[in-house]
Amino acid sequence: MATTNNTLWSQFLKPVYQLLVDEKPLKDLYESTDWDRESDRLKNPNLVYPNYYSSQNFHGVNRGYLNPSAAVTYDSVTQYVLPPNETWIRQEAINAIGGRPRRILDLGCGTGSTTIMLKQAFPNAEVIGLDLSPYMLIMAERKARQAGLEIQWLHRKAEATSFPNNDFDLVTASLLFHETPPIISQQILQETFRILIPGGQVIILDGNQKTLRETSWLTEIFEEPYIRDYALGNVDAWLGATGFASIRTNDVWWTNQVSRGLKPLPIQNNVNHFDTEIDTLDSREVPAAI
Numbered sequence: 001m002a003t004t005n006n007t008l009w010s011q012f013l014k015p016v017y018q019l020l021v022d023e024k025p026l027k028d029l030y031e032s033t034d035w036d037r038e039s040d041r042l043k044n045p046n047l048v049y050p051n052y053y054s055s056q057n058f059h060g061v062n063r064g065y066l067n068p069s070a071a072v073t074y075d076s077v078t079q080y081v082l083p084p085n086e087t088w089i090r091q092e093a094i095n096a097i098g099g100r101p102r103r104i105l106d107l108g109c110g111t112g113s114t115t116i117m118l119k120q121a122f123p124n125a126e127v128i129g130l131d132l133s134p135y136m137l138i139m140a141e142r143k144a145r146q147a148g149l150e151i152q153w154l155h156r157k158a159e160a161t162s163f164p165n166n167d168f169d170l171v172t173a174s175l176l177f178h179e180t181p182p183i184i185s186q187q188i189l190q191e192t193f194r195i196l197i198p199g200g201q202v203i204i205l206d207g208n209q210k211t212l213r214e215t216s217w218l219t220e221i222f223e224e225p226y227i228r229d230y231a232l233g234n235v236d237a238w239l240g241a242t243g244f245a246s247i248r249t250n251d252v253w254w255t256n257q258v259s260r261g262l263k264p265l266p267i268q269n270n271v272n273h274f275d276t277e278i279d280t281l282d283s284r285e286v287p288a289a290i
Contacts, residue, residue, distance in 0.1 A: 021076045026072050026073060026076060029072055030068065030069060030072045033068070033138070035068040035135060035138070038134075038138045039068075039134035039135060039138060042134045042137045042138060042141070042153065042155055043134045043155050044154070044155040044156060047132075047155060047156065047157065049066070049132065050132075050157065050184075052180065052181050052184060052226075053065075053066075053132055054066060056225045057223065057225075058070070058179060058223070058224065058225070065132065065133035065135065065136055066133060066135070067135070068135040068138075070133075070135070070136075071111065071133065071135035071136045071138060071139045072139070074110060074111050074136065074139070075111055075113065075139075078113075078175075082255070082256070083253065083255060084253065086113070087117075089205070089252055089253070089255075089256050090113060090114050090117055090174060090205065091117065092205065092250075092252045092256075092258050093114060093172060093174055093203050093204075093205035093258050094114075094117055094118065094121050096203050096250070096258050096260050097121075097170060097201065097203055098201060099169075099201075100122060100124075100125075101122060101125055101168075101169045101170035101200075101201075102122075102124070102125050102126065102169060103125065103126050103167070103168045103169055103170070104118050104122065104125050104126065104127045104128065104168065104169075104170045104171075104172065105128050105130060105161070105163070105168045105170070105171045105172070105195070106118060106127070106128065106129045106130065106171075106172045106173070106174070107130055107158040107161075107171060107172065107173040107176060107188065107192070108130070108131055108132075108158050108173055108174070108175070108176030108179070109129030109130060109131045109136075109137075109140055109153075109174075110131060110133075110136045110140065110174075110175070111136050111139040111140050111143060112129050112137075112139070112140025112141070112143050112144055112151070112153070113143075113174075114172065114174040114205070115127060115129035115140065115144075115151055116140075116143060116144055116147055116149060116151070118172065119144075119149045119150075119151055120147075120149070125170075126152075127151050127152070128151070128152045128153075128154060129151055129152070129153050129154070130153075130154045130155075130156050130158060130161060131153075131154075131155065132155070132156075132157060132158075134155050137153045137154075137155060140153055141153050158173070158176065158180075158188045158191065159184055159187040159188045159190075159191050160191065161191055161195060163195045164195070165194055165195065166195070166196070166197045166198070167195045167196075167197070168195050168196055168197065168200060169196070169197050169199070169200045169201070170196075170200060170201055170202075170203070171192045171195065171196055171200070171201075171202050171203075172202070172203045172204070172205075173188065173192075173202075173203075173204050173205070173206075174204075174205040174206070175205065175206055175207075176188070176204075176206065177204060177206045177230055177235065178206050178207050178212075178224060178226065178227045178230040178231075179224060179226060179227075180226060180230075181226050181229060182226075182229050182230065182233045182238075185230070185233070185238060186238050186241070186242070189202070189238055189239060189242040189244075190242055192242075193242050193243055193244065193263055196263040197263070198263055198264065198265045198266055199262065199263065199264075199265050200262070200263045201260060201261065201262050201263070202239070202244065202259075202260070202261050202262075202263075203258065203259070203260050204235055204258070204259040204260075205252075205256065205257075205258050206230070206235070206256065206257060206259075207227070207230070207231070207255065207256060207257070208251055208252070208254060208255055208256050208257045209230065209231050209232075209233065209234065209235065209257065210251075210257075211254050211255060212227065212228075212230070212231035213231045213232065216228075235249060235257070235259045236248075236249050236259065239259065239261040242261075243263070243264070244261030244262060244263060244264075245261065245262050245263075245264045246260075246261065246262045247259070247260070247261045248260055
């Protein structure tokens with residue numbers, strides 16, 4: 001991984017990582033992939049990278065996720081930074097989903113780990129993964145192909161998806177908000193609200209904001225440029241300000257949290273009908289609006 005030389009990662013954690021991970025297969029994968037050709041195939045030619053993304057060295061990696069080495073090493077690092085088990089943590093986001101969604105969008109999908117779990121949990125649903133890095137999408141596509149899963153991968157901004165209004169019944173975001181400035185996180189929620197159908201739901205898995213506020217050293221280890229601002233924020237408040245209802249956030253161990261909100265049904269529906277729909281969602285049945 002092409003990191004800067006003065007980060008906590010490069011000075012202290014990279015040597016530990018090198019003991020835990022066999023880097024040769026990663027190097028072979030990096031060198032055997034035609035990143036230009038593969039990324040050109042997936043790139044959105046009309047996309048202009050926002051400055052908050054293109055100007056940062058996420059995790060201390062030069063050029064951040066616009067460096068293909070970040071895509072190659074992402075999974076091998078993440079498995080050790082989501083204790084006690086990455087799959088268990090991501091599964092909590094899946095467990096928070098009510099009903100049986102038929103059209104799902106995973107924002108900031110990265111290498112597709114949660115996206116693939118969504119497709120496995122809801123095999124009859126149309127699942128789409130969206131990310132700003134074409135290199136992460138290359139890895140996501142490869143993983144889905146190996147798993148024999150049909151998933152669409154799109155190179156777009158989470159805050160400007162270009163989808164029509166009321167287009168999805170579930171939108172998810174895993175480990176995305178701590179990597180965006182809070183103002184962008186709130187724009188992402190506004191976009192999510194717009195593209196969800198009435199009665200649709202949003203699920204957000206990310207770092208535990210209470211824990212991050214109380215343990216400042218966690219905000220420094222992995223060179224996340226926006227994580228301190230994320231820690232000072234409140235996902236519940238952001239959801240409420242956007243217009244979501246039935247908001248709740250549950251801790252996942254002490255490191256993470258899962259937040260859930262519902263887009264209210266149209267105002268012409270009476271209150272009792274709306275309450276019935278919420279109860280139905282919580283019992284794992286699809287709301288009538290879906």
